Amino acid sequence: MISFPAKGTHVTVRWGILGCGDVVRKRVAAAIQAVDGCELLAACRRDADSLKTFCDEFSVPRGYPSADQLLADEEINAVYIATPVHLHLPQTLAALAAGKHVLVEKPMALTPTECELMINAAKEINRTLGVAYYRPFYPAIERLGQLIQTGQLGKVLAVQIACSAPIVLEEDGSLPWRVKSQEGGGGPVMDVGSHRIDVLLRLFGDVIDIRGICSRKSPDAVENVATFALRFDDGPQASVTCLFDAVHDPDSWTVIGTQGIVDATPLNSGRLVIRTCDGDQVEHHPPHANYNVPLIADFVAAIEEGRPPHVSGEDGLRVNEVIEQIYRDAR
The missing domain is CATH 3.30.360.10 (Dihydrodipicolinate Reductase; domain 2)
Structure with a gap:
């Protein structure tokens, strides 16, 4: 187990995961379960058989077939979004509107404008927003x-x-x-x-x-x-x-x-x-044997300490700004 000391009030971060693809099965679910102060409470996947298989494999007590159902779960206070990039903006906004902290897979969104909308939404309700770039922790x-x-x-x-x-x-x-x-x-x-x-x-x-x-x-x-x-x-x-x-x-x-x-x-x-x-x-x-463990641990510490995570929404925005210019020049 890995834990980062917190300066603020200790909270249990009860996670829900949107999307149960390769990265979640290989690293994310196990990382959440390895970090002190975390509980993997729920997962969401549209395919019922795949959802059951995932929940059984990782002993996840709640499986939801839709994102709306997972986000309506009041016991969940943080969401890991591991869906295709075009869903990052709407799902992040919905999770924030439901009062959850959000850690979203990379790249943060399709465009810098979408990133800015996500950042502003998190600021408005004072929730933590992070992006899952894990190499800064190497x-x-x-x-x-x-x-x-x-x-x-x-x-x-x-x-x-x-x-x-x-x-x-x-x-x-x-x-x-x-x-x-x-x-x-x-x-x-x-x-x-x-x-x-x-x-x-x-x-x-x-x-x-x-x-x-x-x-x-x-x-x-x-x-x-x-x-x-x-x-x-x-x-x-x-x-x-x-x-x-x-x-x-x-x-x-x-x-x-x-x-x-x-x-x-x-x-x-x-x-x-x-x-x-x-x-x-x-x-x-x-690096850590599970690349995502230090990322998750820092995100939890950021919630507890009331600070931005090491990989913040603003960091995700900067990456998307560069990507947009690469594609613009390539065209």
Whole structure:
């Protein structure tokens, strides 16, 4: 179990989950159940058999076939939204209107305007709103930030990143929502690229120039290959290639400075190879075995302490603003 000490009054966060897809089954449900002060009270899925299977697997006492029914449950005080991106705005607004705190999957919404509506709604009723970007909690990212801030790499010149996500067909053989533009908002830029954008913004600050190239299998499809370049206010440039369909995820991350290079490939491993004039140094900073546990723990602490979570709605908005400009330039 992991717990973050709270300064405020202790509360039990009783969670309901909207959407029981892969990410929830693999990590989110177990993460909620692993954090002190949390109770996974309910889940929602339209398919009755799938809902029962999920509730049985994770010993969830309440299963609801509709979001409205789950949100009407007065014992639930926080909702994790893990549905397709086009549902994030309406479901977040409905959850907030029902008085719940909301942690929403990434990307936060389809557009920056939608993100702003979600942020304003949370502020109006004084509820906590967070976005499920979990890589800021990686110890390797914290260490990378230290190397950059202390100047051990000299002046950072460039960052090179490549990442991919598989496309798995639904049980009936149909395409998943991630490749449907009306449901997911885009392809790998929205899906896996958003994670990298979030970390880059945290490490290097404001973006002052954005370029994007997107390739599609057909004119009406989302991109399956995208490369974008970001130039930051303090000078560094980042180039990111994100893909659907690649057999292996390169998960590469290389930072190049005037005095050194850090290779954090694969990023999910936590292994850093630091190359300077003094030679190579290998460090290991593995993430939590369940990536979502520190994210959930911080969100609960934010509720207790009356502060914004480490990954706030404003952070989600910044990522969506960059994504929108990438797509605009690519067009």
